[in-house]
Amino acid sequence: FEHWQAVVDFCEAQSYWRLQEYERATNSAQQAYAIFQKFGLTRRLVQCETLLGQIAFANGQIESAATHFAAAQASAGPYELPAVTYRYHIGWARVHRLRGKFEEAYSHYEQALTFIEQQQTKIGAEDYKTAFLNDKIEIYEEFIQFCLDQKRAETREMAFAVFERAKLIVQSAEQTLEWRDGMGRRNERIQAKNQANESELDGQIRQLRRELNRYYTQFHTPEANFATVADATRLNKMIVQCEQQLSELLDTQRHLDLAAANGASITSTNLTTIQADLPPTTLLLEYFVTNEQVTIFCVEHNRFAVYQAPVTVDQLLDLWQLLNFQIGKFHLGAYFRERHQRLLQNSIDEVLGQLYTLLIAPFSELLQDCEQIVVAPHHVLYNLPFHAFFNGEKYLLETHDVVYTQSASFHHVVRQSLANKSLRPGLILGLSDMFIEQAEEEAVAIAEVFPGAELRLGVDATTDLMLHNEYPRAFMHLATHGVFRTDNSLFSALKLADGWLTLQELKDVSCTAPLITLSACDSGRSETLLGDKLIGFYQSFFNAGAQSVVASLWALDDQVAIETMKAFYKAVENGDAVHHALRNAQLQLMSSRRHPYYWAPFMLVGNPDLTISQRGTTDDTL
Template identity: 30%
Template sequence: LVAYADYNIAYLYFLRGEFGRAIQMLRDATASAKKAEDSYQLALCNLDLSEIYLDLNLNTEAGELGRAAHQAFQDLGFGYEGAKALAFAAIAASRTGQAFEAIKLFAQAKDMFVRDQNLLWPSLIDLYEALVLFNEGRLFEAQRLCLAAYEFFRTSPMRGKALLAELLLARIALRMNDLPLAERHCQSTLAELEKLDSPLLQYQANFLMGEIARAGTKTQEAYQSYCRAREAIEHLRGNLRGEELKITFFQNKLEVYENLVDLCLRTPDRFEEAFGYIEQAKSRALMDLLSHSVHVPSVADPGQSELVRSIRNFREELNWYYNLIEREQLRPEERSQERIKQLEQQARAREADLMRALKEATVAEAHQAGMQVASMASLEEIRSAMPADTALVEYFRIQDRTIACVLTRDQLHMTPVTVHSRIQKLLQLLQLQISKFRLNPQYLTTFSEPLLLSTDAHLKNLYQELIMPIRHLLETEHLVFVPHGLLHYVPFHALHDGASYLVDRHSISYAPSASVYAVCQAKQSNASGDALILGVPDAQAPSIRTEVEALSRILPDARLFVGEAATEDVLRTHGRTSRMVHIATHGYFRQDNPMFSSIRLGGSHLSLYDISHLQLPAELIVLSGCATGLNVVTPGDELMGLVRGLLQAGAQSLVLSLWDVHDESTKEFMIDFYTHLQKGLSKAQAMRTTMLGLRERYRHPYHWAPFSLIGKG
C-alpha cells in the first residue's frame, strides 16, 4: 500500500511538472516495490522514471529504465505498457546517436501496439521514426512514414502532431530542394496555426519559411520570417510542455538569431541590430538551460509574494492540463473527444491567467516562481556600465564562421575573424598539451622545455586566429572577453603574439554575455562581511587543506570549514552574508544535462540548479580545484557550467579554472591572489599581478594561466 500511495503521489507531481518531487517519490515507491517483491509496481515506477528522464534529457538513464520496464511488462503480459516502455527506450537511443538501434526498437514497439489494437501509437511512432530517418539522410523513407503519420493525425484530435508532421514534410522537401512543395506545406501549417495558440509551432513554421525563402535567395522575405520566428520563441517560457515531440525537432533553437545576425552583417548600418540579436541568443540560452531543471522551490518558501505563488500555481496547473490532454489522446481504450475539448478549454484559460500574471511580475519574481525570463541589457546600458579604459570583445559563431564584436564606450566594430573547424583543431592540440601534465613527474621534468614550446606554439596560432584581425582595436588597459561555443575553452589571457602573452599588456576578465557583464557591474553585493572558506580535500588533492588553512590566515575574520564540516547547510547559512566565498573542491560535469553538474561538498554534491537557487550575494566567489570551470558546449546552449549557477545565485565576480590544476601551484596562486586583493588591488589587477608573479616560478601556462576572472573586474 505504501508503494502504491507513493506512486500515485509521484504521478500527480509529474503531471504538474514538479520533476524533482516526482523523482524522489518514485524512488521511494521503487524501494517499497522491491521490498514487497511487487514486480508490476516496480515496472510502473521504471516506466514513469524513464519518461521523466527523457524530459530532463538524461537519456542513458531513460533508456536503461525503459528497457527494464519493457522486459518486466512482457513477463507480466501487459502489452500496452511494455510497448510504451520500448518506445521510450527507442527515443533515448535516437538521442544518443544510436539511429539503427532506435529504428529497430521503434519497429518492435509499433508491432506490439498493432497487436494490442492501439490506433494512435503506431502513427506516433511513424512520426518519431521519420524524424530519425530524416536526420540520417534517408529522405524517401522518412517522407513515406511522415506522410502516413500526417494522414492519420490530420483527422485526429491531435492537431499539434498533425502540424509537426506537415512541418517535417516541409523540411524533407527543402532537403530534396523541392522549394515549392516545402513552401506549400509551410503555408498550410501557418494557416492552421491561426486557430491554435502554440509559440513552439509558430517558431518552427516561421523559421522554416525563412529557410525556404533564403534557399530561394529571397533575402527580405527570409528576414521577415526569421523576425516572426524570433517573436514566437520569445513567448516560450519555463518548462511548459505544450505541443512537442520527445525527439528534438529543431536541434538548435538559437539558429534563428544566428541567421538574423548573418543577414544584418551584410550592411554596416545594421551592426547595432546584429549585436542585439547576439545578446538575445545568449540570454535565450540561459533561459532554456534553467527551464529544464528538476528542482521547484516549495510553495511554502519564505518571502514569496502572492504574485509568485499565483504564477507557480498557474504554471503547475497548465502542465497538469497539458499532460492530461496528451494522456487522454494516447489512451489505449476509446478516447472521449468531449473530454479532450474541455481540457483544452481549461488549458487555454490557464494560459491566459499565466500570461497576465507574468506581465505584472518582475524578472526576479518570475525566476522565483520557476519561470525563466530572458533578460538582456540595451547597447547603451552596456556602454554606460563600461569604464573608459575597457573594451569588450564578444565572439559569435554563425555556422562555421566566427565573428568578433569590439565594443567601447563610443564605438562598435564587427568583423569575421576565423572558422569554427580551425579553432576546434587548435583547441584539441592545446588541450592535448595541457593533458600531458597528468603524466608522471619524471616525464614533465625531462621534457619541460619542449612542452612549453609546443604549448606556446598553439597559443600563438590561436592568437593569430582570434586576436590579430582585431588587434588594432584593442588599445585599452582592460579587456573583457565574451566567448561563444568552443571559445569558452580558450585562455585568452595566455594567447601569445610571438613576443609576449596578452596578459602582459592588459588586465583581462570574462563574461557569459555583454548583458551579464553589465548586470555584474551594477550588482549589489556584500561590501562588508566575513570570508567563508570551504575545503574538501581528498587523495587526489591533498594540498587543499594547507591551501584553505593558509587563506584563513590571510583573510581577516575568515570562517573555515574543512572536510565533512564543509556542508551545503554551512554554505547556505553563511554564504548569504559573506563578502567572499572560497570553495576548494572538485567539480563534476554532466554533458547530457548540465543542470546536474555539481561541486562536491562535505557529505553531498551541490547541483548547478541547487547553486542557482542559493542566496550568495558575494563580491567574489572562487572555486579552486579540478575542472570546476569546465563547460561542455552544445550547439543550442551557451556556457553550460557552474558560471551561470553562481551568477544566478547573486555573485558579482567569479574565479574558476579552465583545466585540471596542479595542486601545489594552485595553492601558491590563491595565496598570492588574495594577498594582492588585501593590498587594495582590483580583482582584475590582482589576477594579472598574480599570473605575472607566478610565471617567474612556473614558466608553463598550465601553472600560471588556469584561472579566469568572470563578472566585475
Template identity: 25%
Template sequence: MIFNSLRLLKHPLRLAQSIRASDIAYKWQQQLGQIYEKQGKTELALKNYDAAIANMAQVRDSLLSTNGDLQFSFQDEMEPTYRNYMRLLLASPNPDLKRVIQINEGLQIARLENFLRCGKIDLVALNQLQNLNSALAVIHIIDLGNTIELIIQSTDGSFHHHSVNSKKVRANVDHLLETLQDEELSSTDERVIISYSQAIYEKLIAPIKTYLPPSGTLIFILDKSFQSLPMGLLYDGKDYLIKHFSIAETLGSRVRQPKSLHKDQLKALIAGLSKDSPSFTDPNAPQGSKPLLQTAQEVKDVEKQTKSSTALLDDKFTIKRFEEELSQNNFPIVHISTHAQFSSDPFKTVLLAYDKVINIKDFGSLIKGTTQNSQDAIELLVLSACQTAKGNKHSVLGIAGIAVQAGARSTVATLWQVDADSTAQVMREFYKGLKNGETKAEALRLAQLSLLSDPKYKNKPYHWAPFLLVGSWL
C-alpha cells in the same frame, strides 16, 4: 516544388497564429525561413527566423516557469535557427551588429537556462551598464560552422566585425584543448602550447588589434568550445595576452550588475579539504581524488589577507555547517578549496564537502535562501583546486552555472587542477591585490604574472594559465 512547400507551410502557420499556438508556429516559421533563404529572399527569411525565435522563447518561458525539469529540445529545435539567423544578418553588406549580439546573447542564456533547468536568469546586458571603465573592450567570438565571427565593441562604443574561415582556426583550438586537458600537461614543453596559441592569436586577435586599447580589461563572450580556452594564454609572438590585459568572461554578454569589492567587504567564508574524506568515495566524485595537502596553508593565507573570516577545514566542512554559516552571517566572499569538476552535464558538475558531494542543484539550494533574495549577495566566489571535465568542450557551462546558482557577482575558478604550491601563491597574490584596491580582474592578472616572473613557473603555463574570472571584472 518550392512553391508548393511554401503554400503547404503558410496555411498551418496562419492557423497556429490565429490560436496563438507558439509551440506549433515556430516550427513552420523555421522551415519558411530556410526556404526563403534558399530562394535568396533575405528579408522574408530574416522575418521568419525572427518570429520563430520569439515564439521559441515564449515556449521556453512557459516550460521553465511551469517546471524547471521540463526540457525543451534545445539543441535540435532551437540552436540551428539562432545560428542561421545570425549567419544571414552577417551576410549583409552593412550588418546590424547590435542585433547579432542580441541573438547570440539569447542563445547563450538559453543554453545556460536549459543546463540549469531553471527559470529566467536575472542578468544585465553589457550595453545597458553605465559608467563602464573607458579602457574596457568587449569581444564576441561566435561559431557559425563554416566561419568564426568576431564582433568588437571598442572603448569608444563603436562596433566592428571580422570573419575567419573556421578551418583556419578550429584545428588549432582542438589541439590546444587536447593539450591543456592532457594528464601530462605539467611536463608539456611550452613551445607546443605556444605553437597552437600563437596560431589562434594570429587568426582571431591580430586582425582586430587596431580596435583594442593598448592595455586595460578585455571582456570575452565566447561560444561553444572557445569557452574552455584561457584567453590570456593566446600568444602574439612575444608576449601572452595576459601581459597586456586583465581578462574576464561573461555569459552571452550578460552579467550581474558590476560592483567594486571594497576593502571593508573582505570578509570571507573559507572552506577546504586537505585530508581524505568520505566524499572521495562517492561515485559522482572526480576520479582519483586525493588529499589536497596545501589547502590548510591556502586557508591560512586567505585568512591573513581578509579583514575577517570563518574557516571550515576538513571535517568542519560539512554541508550542514557550511549552510549554517551562510545563513547566520553575511560573507561577501566565499572561498572553497576542494576537489570540484565542471561539466556540460549538470549531474557531473560537483563540489566535494567533507561528508558528501554537492552537485550544482544542491549548491544552489544551499545558497539561494541566503543570497539571491538579499542585498548581501556573494560578491566573489572562489573555487580553488577544481577542473573541467576531460574531453568536454562545454564545461565552462558548469562554471557559469555554479556562479548563477550561487548568485555570485564574480567567480574565479580553474580550468584544470593546478599544483597546490603555485595555486597557493596565486591566491595569496590575488587577495593581496584586492586588499590594495585592485579590481578583481586586475588582481587576478597580477597574481598570474607573479607566477610568470617566478623562475619555478615562468615557462610552464600549466601553473598560471587556468585561472578564469567569470562575471563582473570590477
C-alpha cells in the same frame, strides 16, 4: 479508426522527410491530410500543410513550399497553435531568403523566435526547457548566419542581437531574472522548500546522496589499493547505478516544477546599452562558433565591428587536446619538468601561438587602444585560457587585463547589480585531504590576510556551511579537491569534510557571496549543452547569486596555488578590484615561473570591478 490511421500516416511522413525520402513522405502526408480534412481537424490540417511545405522545400520545390506555408498560415487563422505556427514561419523565412527578400525573411524569423520564447517561459523545470529547445536552437543559429551573410552594418548588429537572445534562452533565465530583482526572491523560495516537511521522495534522494558520498570517497582515497581490477570495476559500476537512480528520482521531483514557471518574458540587453556601460578602454569579444568558421563580435564604447576567422570546430578541438597534452606533462614529476624545461616552454608556446593567430590576430588592430579584454566564449572555446594566448613575444595577459563572461548581456547585468549591504564575514574552507596536502595551509594563509573571516579547516569544512547559509558572506574561498566529470557533468563535485557537493546540490544553495574563489582542480572547466547552455561550477555559483568567480582550468600546483592566492587576497584586502588583484598576482608569479602551467590556470568570470571590504566584513560596502 480513420483518424488514428491518419495520425500514423503523418508520423510516417515526418520519418520519411527526415530520411530524405521525399516522394514517400509526400504520399503519406497527403493521405493524412485527406482524412484530417474529412473530419475538419484544423490543427492537424495546419500540421500537414506545414510538413508538406517542409518536404517541398527540402526537395528544391520552392514555389510549392510557399503555397503550402501560405495554406498553413491561412488555416491557422484565429486559432492559437504555437507548436505549429513557428514551423511555418521558419518555412516562410527560408523561402523569402532564397527569393532574396531580406525584410520578409527577417520578419518571419523574428515571429518564429517570438513564438519559441513565449512557449519557453511557460516551462518551469530547466530540464524540460532544455528538451523543448533541443530542435529549436538551430533556428537561432540559422537566423544569425542569415543576418551575417547580408554583410551590412545594420544586419551585423541584428546578428549580434539574435546571438544574445540565443545565449539568454539556453542559459538560465531564472539566473538573469534574479540578478535584476535581487536575491530576496530566490532566498524566500529555497527557504520555503527547506522548511517543508520531508516527503518520502526527499528521503530517498537524501539516502542515495549519502551512498554516493561514500562511494566517491572510496574511489578517490589515495590509499584505496583495490585488490583486483574487478574490485575497481565493481565500485565504478555501483557509482554509475547510484547516479542513474538519483537522476531518475530528481527527474520525478522536477515534474512538480512544471507548475512553477513564472511566465516572465526573457529580454537581452541591447547593443547601445551594452556599449554605453563599457569603459572607453574595454574591448568585449563575443565569439560565435559554427562548423566552418568563428565569428567575433567586437564591442567597444564607441565602436562595433565583426570579424571572421576561417577555423573549423575540429581544428579548435585538436588544439584544445594538444594544450591538455602539454599541461598533462607536468604530472610526470619535478625531475621531468626541470630536465625538459625549455622543450616544455616551446611546445606550449607553439600551441598557444596558433590559438592567438586564429582567435585574436584577426582584430589585432583593436588591441592598441584597449586595456581590458572581456571574453564571452562559445561552444568549444569555454575551456581555453585566452589570457595565455601567445603572440610570439608576450602572452595576452602581459599586455592586457583579461576577464571572462557568459555573454555581453550578462556582463552588463552583473556590473549593474547592486551590492548587498547585509553581508557576514568571509568564509574560508580548507579541506584535509591527501590529494591536496597544502589546502589547509592555503586557507590559513588567507585567514591571516582577513582575520575577521570565518576559518573552517579539516573536519569542520562541511557541506552544511554551503547549503544552509541564511545570509550571504563577503566572500567564500574553497581550498578543496574538485572533480569535473566529462562523462556526467551534473555529478561533477567539490569535496568537503562530510561529503561531495555536486552541481546538482549546488542548485539548492540559497546564499553564497559576491566573490567566490574555487581553488580546486578543474573548477573552471565547463561543458556546453544545447547550443551554449553551460554546465560547470562557476555557472552554478552565479545561479546562487555570485558576482565574480575565480576558478581554475586545470589541476593546480599546490605551492603555486598558495602563492597566487596570497598575492590575490592581499591586493583585494588593499581595496583593489578583483581583476587587478588576480592579474597582478599572475604577473608576479610569471616573473619567476614563465610556463603557463603555473600562472595561467586561474580565470576570473563575472564582474571585474568588484571590491570587498578590507576586513571581509560588512563594515565596508562592496
